[in-house]
Amino acid sequence: MDPSELASIRGENNMVNLTIDGKSVSVPENTTILEAARQVDIHIPTLCWLEKISTTGACRVCAVEIEGVDRPMTACNTPVKEGINVTTQSEKLAKTRKQIMELILVNHPLDCPVCDAGGECDLQDICYDLDVVRQEFQADDVNPATINHWPLIQQVPNRCILCEKCVKVCHELIGADALFVNDKGDRAFIDKKVENCTYCGNCVAVCPTGTMISKPFKFKARPWTLRKIPSVCTYCPSQCQIDLNVLNNKVLRVTSNDEGTTNKGTLCVGGFFGYGYINHKKRLSTPTVGQNPASWDKAFDRVVSEIERIKQESGSAAIAGFSSPRLTNEENYLFQKLFRVAIGSNNIDSEARFGALRSLQALDNGLGLHGSSNRLAAIGRADAVLVFAANPTAEAPAVDWQIQDAVRRSSGKLVIANMRTIHLTQFAESQLNYKPGSEVALASGLGRLLLDRNYLDEDDLTRTVANLEELKADLAAVDLDKVVEETGLSLGALEQAADIIGQAEKVVVIFGSDIFKSALGIEKSAAVANLAILSGALRSEGGIFPLDEKGNTQGLL
Ligand code: SF4
Ligand code: SF4
Ligand code: SF4
Ligand code: FES
Known part of the structure; x- marks a missing residue:
């Protein structure tokens, strides 16, 4: 996150002017000297500093001189001040940094x-x-x-x-x-x-x-012998940036770039260690016909002749294709083309029918959306995040990190609505452990409380909701006593969650497979979509995110 973005999240927009190595710099207050120097391409050595974590100030190798200050200051944790004159390169500094390194090298x-x-x-x-x-x-x-x-x-x-x-x-x-x-x-x-x-x-x-x-x-290899091939991790929908580190046509490790990526170089166990299958000796690397290895020509001949035989005996419709949410958009496009055009069958399906398709249907019907309404990074900047019937830690770890970012960096508040206690529960301000099957009641009850407690943004809703009065009448008819009974939650707990969501400017709603893979998946998804509208999550800085654990369900559908 660059200093001005961080400053706008913190609500700090006052600019500070200073000079670094003779260059004039203007940065938001509370920017560090190191961040200001980077903005004008001045390099200061660092060892313990890392942009994506809080400053430690342990190594002191980033020492710089500030005119009028009698000892070197560490650039990574010294905030800029109006009018200061900073020097990052001098004989004295070189000596100081050298001594610091010599001390670090003891032992x-x-x-x-x-x-x-x-x-x-x-x-x-x-x-x-x-x-x-x-x-x-x-x-x-x-x-x-x-x-x-x-x-x-x-x-x-x-x-x-x-x-x-x-x-x-x-x-x-x-x-x-x-x-x-x-x-x-x-x-x-x-x-x-x-x-x-x-x-x-x-x-x-x-x-x-x-x-x-x-x-x-x-x-396995020296780093400089490796060729880095940029790619994305397809294990989950976070789609983190990865670099496949390749030598002699083998992937020997996976790394990720801190700069310019949503995951900022952070990976989970799947992305970082989960590459062994690529070169695994048990992985099929040639086609087989029956149990026997065969050439590609022979395998293709067999597939084509079987398809022809079935078509002649039973017609094209007797052939069905089952595709995967782990494939790329291009692969799935070619797959459906093969079936519809070459084979002549419209019988194409995927496992998404039993889950994510329901949520996308509800989002399409209610909100005209074909997936998430915003980019992943919007989660990290949210003031309030509602995680409803999802476990991002298991299903999409990078979404979990964004939520933690919202809580830690942006002082966002987290509401966890789940039947179980999940990893993220420890960061939640409000925890709604509802009874299984009561998702519609819970979403409707929260909607009713947003209405009762005057949190609805009438101007916004008038612009975006065609049947607002009807929606409000439906909400007013929600019986809160019944919601309490069905969900097993106290009215106080529901009110606390509604207050967190209602008072936030940037609201994010994330919902998961406990909703769309269960009975009444479409109705439950529609109830969450309504709650997202009422909470203001569809404003430009918020978002609604259906979370499916597979890498490219959205592209598949
Ligand atoms: S040098 Fe030590 S403290 Fe620093 S990252 Fe490595 S193990 Fe951790
Ligand atoms: S969870 Fe384990 S592997 Fe990941 S950073 Fe912590 S110690 Fe390292
Ligand atoms: S969070 Fe998802 S996309 Fe990122 S490394 Fe892990 S499995 Fe891959
Ligand atoms: S980079 Fe280590 S103290 Fe600044």
Whole structure:
């Protein structure tokens, strides 16, 4: 998020003028010197800073001089001030940064030639940049043992510089709280609660040294030998940006780019570690006819002759095709073309009929939508998020991270309406554990409370709803005593949720498969769509998001 975007979320629009290395810069108040410098392409070295997490201020390598201040200041956590004059390059600073690096290198093993991070290690790069060529300082060597009992990740603690990036991504982005700093001073180390770990690999991805290592990638290749092929992860509808790291036609690891992507380089276990199947020896790599491997020509001949035989015996309609929400739009387009044009059958179906199709029908009928009404990033900027009958952590992890972003960065409030307690419940201001099957009653009850408590935006609704008076009359007829009885929720809990939704400017409604895969899926989806209208979620900065766990259900339908 760039400083001006963050500032507008924080409601800070006052601009501050300063000079950095002779360049004039104007940035919103509370921008740091580091962010301001980046805005005018001035590079300040960093080790512990990462844009997507809160500032730690642990390494001090980002030291800069401010005219009139007698000691160097850390650029990553010093806010700009009107009229200050900042210097980022000087002999004195070079010496200071070099000493800082030499102190960081105390006890750091000199095993770069065999370290898996060699070639993409920030510590190594900064040492080169600052001409740090020897370990000047000595200390008792603690030399903790390598930790191997963690599945998928190896931890080599004696390479750790305690920058805390791993701890912060684990806590602030994933919400797993698996990592923490244990002990103090020179005995401090990164410890973990393995039982909390989701194996997302983000601690590996952000570690600026070779401390957190991916076991499946270890010793497979040097980073500079890998070709990065940009792609998207298709495991879930978040569609995170990924780079397939390829050598000799084999995918050896998956990484993601922090810059310019909605997922900001963050992946879940599926995206980060779930590539083994591509080169797995048990994966079918040639066609089979019966149980026997065959050439593509032979396999195609068999398929064509069988289709011809069935057509002659029973007609084209006897042939049906079942497609997948994991395919791309182009693949599904070609699939339906094959059936409709080449084979002559309109019998095409998919598993979406038993789930997502219902929600999309309801959204189409009620709102004229063919999927989500906004981009994923809108969730992270919401003032209130209602997660209704969905478990984003399991179904679309990047949606979970956006929700956590809304709660942490934008002080958004979270309402969880679910039959079960889910991972996100811990961040919720309001928790509605309703009785199974009472989704329509719950959505209608919340709608009635939005009306009763004067939260409806009449101007907005008059513009967007054709039969507003009818809708309001329906809402007024909702019996709240019955809602309480059907849902098993107290009136107070319902009112609290309605207040959170009603008072918010940017509202996001996310609903999931407990609604559209259940009996009465269309009616339940329609009730949620009505609630979205009433809550103002269809305004430009809000959104309604039907959440299906498959990668491209929206494209398929
Ligand atoms: S793999 Fe993910 S959840 Fe586990 S410790 Fe690392 S960042 Fe935390
Ligand atoms: S393990 Fe890596 S990311 Fe974590 S504190 Fe150590 S050096 Fe930093
Ligand atoms: S959140 Fe979804 S799209 Fe992103 S890496 Fe995980 S499975 Fe892939
Ligand atoms: S990058 Fe500023 S203190 Fe580490």
